[in-house]
Amino acid sequence: MRDIAVVAYAQNPIVRDAGANNEVELIMPVVNEVLKEAGLKDIHDVDFTCSGSCDYLQGAAFAFVAGVDALGAVPPIKESHVEMDAAWALYESILKINMGAAESALIYGFAKSSPGKLAQVLSQQLDPYYYSPLWPDVVSLNAMQARSAMEAGVLTEEDMAEVVSRSRANAKSNDKAQLSGDYSVEQLLEEPEYIAPLRKHDCPPVSDGASAMIICTVEKAKEWGLPYAVIKAMDHRIETHNFGARDLTVSESTAIAAEAVGVNSAKVDVAEIHAPFSHQEIILKKALGLGDDTVVNPSGGPLAGNVMMAAGLDRIGEVARRIINGEAKRGVAHATSGPCLQHNMVTVLEAE
Amino acid sequence: MPQNEPEVLSQAFTLGYTYTRSTGPVVGQFLTGLRDRKLIGNKASDGKVYVPPMEYDPKTAEAITDFVDVAETGVVKTWSWVNEPNEKHLLRKPFAFAMIQLDGTDVPMLHMVDAGSQDAMSTGMKVQVRWADETQGLITDIACFEPVTEDSKVAEKPAASDLEPITGVESPVYLEYNFTAGKATATFLSNIKKGKLTGGKCSECSAVYVPPRGSCPACGVANDENVELSNKATVQSFTIISIPIPGNPIKPPFVVANLMVDGAHQSFLHIVSGCENSDVRIGMRVEAVWKPEEEWTHAMESIAYFQPIDEPDIPREEIGRLTPKGEKNDA
C-alpha cells in the first residue's frame, strides 16, 4: 500500500454518560474540530467520509443515518459506513485512496453505550444457537481468558494490576480520559474480585463519546502545509468464532497481522494497544512482538476510556498524535473486535 | 424565546423480539439430541471432535458431517466466577461460566457450572451434565454442569422420543435500555407539553426544522435557536394507510400527511382528519387540533390530528416558504 498521512485527530472527552447529547450532538464537535485542525472549510473539502458504529449499543436501527446529519452533507458526499470499530472505517478509506478514488478522507466513530447494559448487550454478539441463549456477559468471557493465561504461566495477577496502575497513571496527562490517577499494584490487588479472576479495574469503563480523523495522500498533506504522521502499513485478521477452538492465551490473528506489516523491522517507540481488559494488553504485547523499550498505551488506553466503535481508531490517533508532536518516530497501533480478541488489526505509523 | 437548558427526558424501553430461527441440519441434530438428553458432536477431517457440533471446520472451512455420540462428563479447562448473577443469567445463585471439554472430545464448550461456591471450582475438575427438568431442543436443555462426586451416577436415559427432529427454535432477545432524548428533542417535546409547536433555526442558513434533531443536516451545525411556530400547516404530500401500524391503536384507513407548518422548512408526519380521506390534497391548508390540556405529554400525540381550514390551497412550489404568520417569504 502507498503511504497515507494522518493530518488531524480529535476526540470528545470520554464520559460515563453523555446524557442529553444524542449521536449528532456527540459527532458534530469532533468532525468540526478535525476540519478546523486541517484548515478545511467543510466536509466537501475531503473526498470521502466513512464511519463506524453499532446499532445495538443504543438500541436503535440505523444509528449511522443520524450521524450523517452531523456532517453538513449538502450537496451530497461520497460516504460509507462499517458496523465495526472506526479503525475498519479507516481501512476502507485507505483502500479508496490506494485505488485513486480519493486523495483525502474523514473518518469518525461513535457510541453511546450508556443507555444499555453493555456487558449483556455484547453477549448477543455470540453464536445465536449455542452461546447467546446462555447470556454470557463479556466480563465473564474475558475472565475465562484471563484465567487461561494465568494458569498457562503467561501472566500473573500482579502483571495485570501493573497494567492498570500504569494505565491510570498515564491517563493523568490525557485530558480526555475517563479514569486516571495513582494506584499502586498493592492497592489494586487489595480490591475484591468482581468476576473472578477479574477485578473491576481489570475491565474497561463503559463510555460515551466520539472521535474523528482526517487522512490524505502525502502529496495532499504537503499541499495543505500540514504536519503529519505516515501510515506505512495496515493489516487485519479474524479467527474462529468458536473460542473453545482457539488458544486464548495467545492472539494468533494479531501475530499474523503484525508479521504482515513488519512491526519489528525497526524499533517501535510507542504502541497503543486496544486491550479492553488488562490481561489482554500482556497477550497482545507478546503477539505484537514488542519489547520493553516500547512505551505502551501512553494515553492510558482502553482501561482509561473505552468508547465502543471508536476505541480502535483512537489507538491509531494517539500514535499519530505522538509522532506529529515529535515524541516518537515510529509507532504501532492495534485495534480489536469480537469476543475475546477474535478480530485484530495492526497499523504501523512513522514520522514523515 | 429564552434559551433555557431543557429538562432531561429519560425513559426505559425494551428492545426485543422472539426470533424464529431455523437451525439447519447440524445445529438441528445437536438440539434434537439434547431433547432426548443425548450429546451429539461431530468429527472434523483432522479427527478433532467438536461439541456442540460445528457446521464448518474452523481450519479447512469444509462442512463437517460425521456425527458422534459424546459422554456427559468432562473436565473444566477454564472458568470465571459470577458472584452476583445479573438479571439475564439463567442461574439465580453464584455460579461459574466455564469451558468444559467433554470426555472424548477435543474442543471445550461454553456452559455454566453450579458448584455451590468459588472454592469448589478448579481448573481440571470433573463435571457432568445436569439436565433441565423438561427438555425441548435448546442449548438450555443442559441446565448447567455440576461437579462429579463419588456417588454421582448417570441418570437412566428416557427412550428416544419419536417427535419430529428439531428444525427451528424460538430465541427471545430482549434488551433493556434507558433512553435519554437529545437536547433539541427535549426542548421541542417540553414545548409540545406546554401546547406549543417550536422549531430549531439554523444559525447558518436560517432554515427552521420541526421537530429539530440537534443539527441543521444541510450545514452540519447546531440549530438550537428556538422559534415558535404556527398551528397552521400545508399538506406537502400524503398517503392513505390501509394497514394497521404495529403498536398504534389508530384504525385504518387513515391519512398520514407530510405537513409543512407555517414558518418551517421541513415537513413532519401527522394525521389529517376531520374530512373525507378523499378530500385531502397536496397544497391543502390544515390546522393542529390539540387534545385537551390535561392530556398534553412529551409526545407529538398531544396534537390529536390536523384538520382542514377554510383557506385557499398553496401552490406546491410555495410550500415551505411561509413565515410563521402564513405570509409568503421571498427572502
Added chain:
Amino acid sequence: MAELAAVVGVGQTKYQTKRSDVSIAGLVREAAVNALKDAELTWDDIDAVIVGKAPDMFEGIIMPEAYLTDALGCNGKPMLRVHTAGSVGGSTAIVAASYVQSGMFKRILTVAFEKQSESNAMWALSNPQPFSPHLNAGAGGYFAPIIREYMRRSNAPYNAGIRVATKDRLHGALNPLAHLKLGEITEEQVEHSGMLWDPIRMLESCPSSDGACAMIIANEELAEQSPKKPAWIRGTAMRSEPTMFAEREEVNPLAGRQCAADVYQQAGITNPRKEIDCAEIYVPFSWYEPMWLENLGFAEEGEGWKLTMDNVTSLIDGGDTPWNPSGGVLSSNPIGASGMIRFAEAAQQVRGECGDHQVPGAKTAMGHAYGGGAQFYAMWIVSSDKS
C-alpha cells in the same frame, strides 16, 4: 489509478419467504459456495471476505459477521462488515471491489444476506424508541407521499406503476431463483390487489425474503485466467445526503443524480439509454422505475413513465433497455442482499450467464441500490469488455 477488477464468480441462494432448511450460516454459505463453484475456486484462493447486511435487528445478532467467519472460510484472513441501510448490498460490492482495485488484494469474496424470516421487517426497520417520531408506517408509508408527488408533477398515467409491477413479476417468472413466481400475473390483478399505502398497492410492493448473494472479484491477471467470462468493473460510485433538510428534492434526489453522473463518467458513458444494454435497479415499489429512469438520466425529467408505458424496460416485450430482467426487488427482497443481487445480476448479464432472463447480446450493464430515505446510493457499471 485503480487496478482493473472483474467479477469472476457469482453465487445466489434460492429466495423465499422462509428458508427453514438452513441456519443463518448455512444460508450465507450456500451463496458463497455457489460463487466459488462458478469461479472454479476453493477457499484457499480467497484473500479477504467482505460482508454486508442491513440492521442487525433483523436476526437479533450483533455484528453477526463474527459468528459467520467459520462458514466463510475466513479464519486467518481479513474481514470487513459494511452497513449502509438498503443500499448496503451495492456498497458492499463496491467496498469489495476496492480491495482489488487498490492493488492490495488479488481475489476476494463478498457476501450480503438477510434472513428476514427470523423476525419481522417492519419491526426490525423501525423498532420504537422513546421520544422518537410517533407515526412509522414502514418503508411504504415513507415512500408513498413521495410517489404521489411524482405522479402530480409528471402527470403520469395512474397505471405506470401497475405496468412495472406486472413486468417485473413476468421477468421474475423467468428466473429460477426468484421468490415470487407470478408468470400469469395481469395488470388487472395488480390494480385490484388492494391499496396498502395509497398510491401503493399490495402487488406494487416488494416481498420479504430470506436470501444471500455472493461474488468473487479478482484482479486483471487472475480474471483473465478465469474459466468463465469475467464482468469487468468499469465504474463504481457512492453518494449520501441527509434524510431530510430544507428544500430537499425528494422525488429526484441530487445524491442519485450525482452518483449516476460519477459512475457514467468513469465508464465513459454519455448516453445511458443508448450505451447501457440492461440495468438492475433497486425498485422496491413499482413507481420507483419511472422515477429512477429520470434520476439516472435514461429519460428527461417528467418523462420516465413514457419509457415504462412504451415497454422500453421490458425484456419480454423486446424493449431496448430492459430493467430488472431478474425480476428485481419486486420479485425477491432479502433487504441486506437486495443491492448485491442487483450488482451480481448486472454482472451475470454481461457474462451471458442469465439463462431464460438473459438480455440478448448484453455487453454493458448497470447495478444500482439505494437506501435510507432514498439518500444512500451505490452504483456500478460492468462490461464484457475491459475498456
